[in-house]
Amino acid sequence: MNFKKAIVIYKKEMLELFRDKRTLFTTIILPVILYPLLFVGFSAIMSRQVDVLEKRGATIAFQDSLSFRTPETLAIRDSIYEDLKKIENFSIIPAPPAMEKLYQEGEIDAIVTVKDSLNVLQEPVLIVSIRYDGSGEKGMMVYHKLENRLLETSQKITAQRLEALHIDQQTLKPLEIKPIDTSTAEKKMGSVLGAMLPYLMILLLITGASVVAADLVAGEKERQTLETLLVSSVSRGEIVLGKYLTIVTMAMVNVVINLVSISFSIQYMLSQTGLDLEGIQMPINSFLILLLAMIPLATLFAAILLSISTFSRNMKEARTYEQPIMIIAMLLGMVSFLPTIEINNVLALAPIINIALLFKAVLIGNYQLSHLLLTIGSTLVLDVIAIWITVKLFNTESVLFRTQEEGGKIKIKNKRTFFSPFYGIVYFCLALVALYYLGGKWQTADLVNGLIQSELILILFPVLIVLRLGKYKPAEILRLNPPKAKELAIIPFIAISASTIVSIIAQVINHIFPFPQEYIEAMSRIFTQDISFWELFIVIALIPGICEEILFRGFLMRFFEQKHFWYPIITTAILFAVFHLDPFRFLPVLLLGILLGYLAMRTGSIVNSMFFHIINNTLAVVITTFGEQNWMKIFIQDGENLKYWVILPAIFIFIISMKVFNKITVSKEVQL
Amino acid sequence: MIKVQSLVKEFIQKDGTSFRAVDEVTFDASNNEIVCLLGVNGAGKTTTMRILSTIFKPDSGKAEVEGYDVVTEADKVRENLGFLSGDTGLYQRLTPREFITYFGRLYGVPEGMIEHRIREMSEILDMNEFLDKKIEFLSSGMKQKVSIARSIIHNPPVMIFDEPTAGLDILTSRNIVSFIRDCRNQGKCVLFSTHIMREAERLADRIVMIHKGRVLKQGSLVEMREETNLSDLDDIFIYYINQANGELKVAANEF
Numbered sequence: 001m002n003f004k005k006a007i008v009i010y011k012k013e014m015l016e017l018f019r020d021k022r023t024l025f026t027t028i029i030l031p032v033i034l035y036p037l038l039f040v041g042f043s044a045i046m047s048r049q050v051d052v053l054e055k056r057g058a059t060i061a062f063q064d065s066l067s068f069r070t071p072e073t074l075a076i077r078d079s080i081y082e083d084l085k086k087i088e089n090f091s092i093i094p095a096p097p098a099m100e101k102l103y104q105e106g107e108i109d110a111i112v113t114v115k116d117s118l119n120v121l122q123e124p125v126l127i128v129s130i131r132y133d134g135s136g137e138k139g140m141m142v143y144h145k146l147e148n149r150l151l152e153t154s155q156k157i158t159a160q161r162l163e164a165l166h167i168d169q170q171t172l173k174p175l176e177i178k179p180i181d182t183s184t185a186e187k188k189m190g191s192v193l194g195a196m197l198p199y200l201m202i203l204l205l206i207t208g209a210s211v212v213a214a215d216l217v218a219g220e221k222e223r224q225t226l227e228t229l230l231v232s233s234v235s236r237g238e239i240v241l242g243k244y245l246t247i248v249t250m251a252m253v254n255v256v257i258n259l260v261s262i263s264f265s266i267q268y269m270l271s272q273t274g275l276d277l278e279g280i281q282m283p284i285n286s287f288l289i290l291l292l293a294m295i296p297l298a299t300l301f302a303a304i305l306l307s308i309s310t311f312s313r314n315m316k317e318a319r320t321y322e323q324p325i326m327i328i329a330m331l332l333g334m335v336s337f338l339p340t341i342e343i344n345n346v347l348a349l350a351p352i353i354n355i356a357l358l359f360k361a362v363l364i365g366n367y368q369l370s371h372l373l374l375t376i377g378s379t380l381v382l383d384v385i386a387i388w389i390t391v392k393l394f395n396t397e398s399v400l401f402r403t404q405e406e407g408g409k410i411k412i413k414n415k416r417t418f419f420s421p422f423y424g425i426v427y428f429c430l431a432l433v434a435l436y437y438l439g440g441k442w443q444t445a446d447l448v449n450g451l452i453q454s455e456l457i458l459i460l461f462p463v464l465i466v467l468r469l470g471k472y473k474p475a476e477i478l479r480l481n482p483p484k485a486k487e488l489a490i491i492p493f494i495a496i497s498a499s500t501i502v503s504i505i506a507q508v509i510n511h512i513f514p515f516p517q518e519y520i521e522a523m524s525r526i527f528t529q530d531i532s533f534w535e536l537f538i539v540i541a542l543i544p545g546i547c548e549e550i551l552f553r554g555f556l557m558r559f560f561e562q563k564h565f566w567y568p569i570i571t572t573a574i575l576f577a578v579f580h581l582d583p584f585r586f587l588p589v590l591l592l593g594i595l596l597g598y599l600a601m602r603t604g605s606i607v608n609s610m611f612f613h614i615i616n617n618t619l620a621v622v623i624t625t626f627g628e629q630n631w632m633k634i635f636i637q638d639g640e641n642l643k644y645w646v647i648l649p650a651i652f653i654f655i656i657s658m659k660v661f662n663k664i665t666v667s668k669e670v671q672l
Numbered sequence: 673m674i675k676v677q678s679l680v681k682e683f684i685q686k687d688g689t690s691f692r693a694v695d696e697v698t699f700d701a702s703n704n705e706i707v708c709l710l711g712v713n714g715a716g717k718t719t720t721m722r723i724l725s726t727i728f729k730p731d732s733g734k735a736e737v738e739g740y741d742v743v744t745e746a747d748k749v750r751e752n753l754g755f756l757s758g759d760t761g762l763y764q765r766l767t768p769r770e771f772i773t774y775f776g777r778l779y780g781v782p783e784g785m786i787e788h789r790i791r792e793m794s795e796i797l798d799m800n801e802f803l804d805k806k807i808e809f810l811s812s813g814m815k816q817k818v819s820i821a822r823s824i825i826h827n828p829p830v831m832i833f834d835e836p837t838a839g840l841d842i843l844t845s846r847n848i849v850s851f852i853r854d855c856r857n858q859g860k861c862v863l864f865s866t867h868i869m870r871e872a873e874r875l876a877d878r879i880v881m882i883h884k885g886r887v888l889k890q891g892s893l894v895e896m897r898e899e900t901n902l903s904d905l906d907d908i909f910i911y912y913i914n915q916a917n918g919e920l921k922v923a924a925n926e927f
Contacts, residue, residue: 008777012766019765019806224761228822231725231755233747233779397728398684 009242208254424559
């Protein structure tokens with residue numbers, strides 16, 4: 001690796017980017033103009049609007065509906081009328097004849113009616129009703145002004161009455177509440193910023209990175225300049241490094257410029273409102289730590305986006321693939337809005353979440369060095385993996401030259417057969433809707449039977465019916481081929497290790513987003529029912545294992561098979577994860593789905609993925625049934641969670657067993 | 673000098689079957705010589721050239737550029753090779769000077785040398801006028817000159833041109849053709865590919881005919897004319913294709 005050449009590439013990319021008006025505009029000019037406009041302009045417009053509204057005034061009809069016309073009530077009525085008249089810019093008129101019509105037409109803004117009734121002491125009390133239109137700014141403004149003035153009038157009358165009775169007004173205030181806030185201004189600012197700023201920074205980082213990433217490799221493919229670069233005397237690693245540094249720089253530039261612009265705008269706005277700026281200080285020290293912690297995140301985003309850009313055929317495709325990554329990053333970043341979650345040693349290992357929480361802790365002013373180091377360290381590990389993948393992609397001919405090879409040679413356009421992505425998605429949506437409405441209903445009525453019914457009637461039978469109607473051979477379409485003995489022999493190793501890894505991931509997610517109580521109760525209902533292990537095995541493991549594999553790896557995966565080897569696997573896995581209708585289990589189920597798809601595609605038999613699926617679900621049954629027993633205590637804590645250390649042997653076994661699996665199976669990628 | 677021996681390259685197609693783009697291709701090209709890879713679209717010319725320029729790795733066989741192996745000594749191969757194709761894109765926002773300097777630096781040419789080469793090449797290629805204008809504002813002929821200058825900034829002994837005139841107008845093509853001749857006259861080894869028979873006829877010292885990934889025939893035009901008793905290269909090309917098909921048929925009948 002020659003760093004000098006990487007720097008040559010870096011410099012050239014930066015030069016090009018800064019000559020690109022579009023990039024220049026979105027990363028530098030836009031933030032510089034946008035925030036002052038947004039903060040200062042908007043608040044100025046707002047206050048001016050309110051001013052205009054108030055100056056414009058309002059017409060109020062005053063209606064007298066008194067029934068006891070005692071001198072006292074009349075006096076109060078007059079007092080109210082006089083007081084209302086004192087409101088600036090308001091004209092108070094006696095109720096005109098066509099008052100209702102004028103009110104409907106907006107000529108009159110509010111109607112104040114004075115009525116009376118008797119209280120428990122048989123004394124007359126006045127009731128003042130205000131009719132107003134609460135949907136508009138003006139209506140609300142009129143109401144608040146009237147209400148404030150009426151409260152003043154009421155206080156005035158109370159004072160007069162108390163005086164007549166020779167009672168001191170203070171008697172009515174036996175308690176006085178005096179708040180003493182011990183938080184410093186810095187801490188207060190920190191907690192406000194702590195919720196918002198991490199999210200904003202993550203958002204800015206990834207948008208800044210994505211603006212340039214798509215252009216750097218996919219753009220070169222599109223403009224046909226990549227080949228020239230590849231034949232020049234520079235290694236693929238140097239190219240990746242140069243481009244990667246470019247993305248990191250642009251992402252950081254974007255964040256810094258945005259933050260500076262935001263902080264200036266806020267300070268200007270605060271100074272305009274005449275607030276005391278003494279106490280409100282931007283925590284400068286914290287900012288430096290934040291910038292430091294942001295670098296590994298910027299590098300992670302850069303590496304991920306660069307690999308996407310490398311994989312994509314053109315910029316449009318790269319942008320499409322970037323979307324899910326951006327959404328996931330934003331969702332994870334939102335963790336900073338959750339008030340109860342604070343960083344700890346486990347969360348410091350969760351990507352993006354760790355940065356968001358660390359930022360929050362830094363801004364409030366209490367963070368631990370260990371968390372900072374863990375966060376940076378774990379992000380860097382992911383970073384290295386992502387860069388490694390990018391270099392790998394750069395060395396994969398089929399990826400780098402997808403444009404030519406696929407576009408040129410094999411352009412036989414099939415007529416739209418039933419097994420096309422379009423119908424796959426349609427079928428999936430129908431199944432999902434059925435499961436959501438019918439399945440949900442059945443399961444609420446009777447959980448166990450409802451589950452069995454859902455699997456058989458909603459998941460399995462429709463597939464068989466569709467195949468029958470289309471006169472397809474079920475065994476062939478569904479890949480119901482007999483597996484080889486050696487494949488079946490290795491599956492348990494893969495299944496147990498992979499399930500363990502995925503369970504731990506699920507545990508980490510649960511740790512971050514603790515389950516709501518109702519959810520836990522609903523989930524445990526199934527296990528606390530009075531049924532035996534074997535019945536549970538059939539309901540939870542066997543039937544779903546068979547039915548869901550037939551639907552997903554057997555049936556749905558066929559719809560997406562026209563493309564790349566991984567395309568049907570990943571698409572089906574996403575559908576599989578969506579199907580479970582649980583955002584917190586999305587990632588674990590997605591990972592399992594990918595593995596299940598790989599096993600089925602690679603061996604050409606869904607019996608293998610069924611076997612895996614059944615083992616995976618059986619493990620859950622075993623843990624919940626026997627979790628409390630002594631022999632399980634080695635692996636299990638709190639009766640249901642795996643101990644974290646088991647992930648290490650699990651990863652080890654998983655890698656070894658996958659290696660063996662890949663060796664004993666011939667890639668269908670080549671053979672099909 | 674280029675040496676290609678029993679080169680094989682397969683691609684996996686969408687339907688999973690593999691496809692032999694280059695099938696046991698053997699030929700060579702020495703210094704001071706223009707060798708033309710002639711074949712219809714999809715014959716395997718570009719794939720062969722991409723293996724030679726280290727973009728693709730061969731599945732089997734051997735290829736050498738200036739004595740360096742394209743797989744094990746890819747760095748050395750790239751240093752000794754100038755590569756130009758008709759549809760090469762350029763960085764629109766750079767000027768020709770910046771563009772050529774960029775590649776000069778990537779090839780490790782010393783700064784002073786880069787400046788000297790740019791001055792020299794802009795004289796020869798008549799580029800002085802637009803050397804500091806942004807590439808996006810240049811005509812296609814000017815762009816092609818910039819590409820040429822880029823391909824020889826490191827003064828490589830071996831030049832590969834992949835369909836260098838594809839999509840270019842007649843004046844620009846002429847520039848390229850005369851540039852290819854100049855390269856040979858400077859003692860370089862030149863390999864170029866085309867599907868245009870006239871171009872091969874005019875330029876090549878030797879022709880390597882490729883069809884469906886295999887070498888049909890190689891030799892000089894004179895030899896081919898003698899062997900086939902035909903004068904037009906179009907006819908010669910068709911003759912050899914028919915001959916190959918005939919052999920295939922015979923081979924098939926034997927089973």
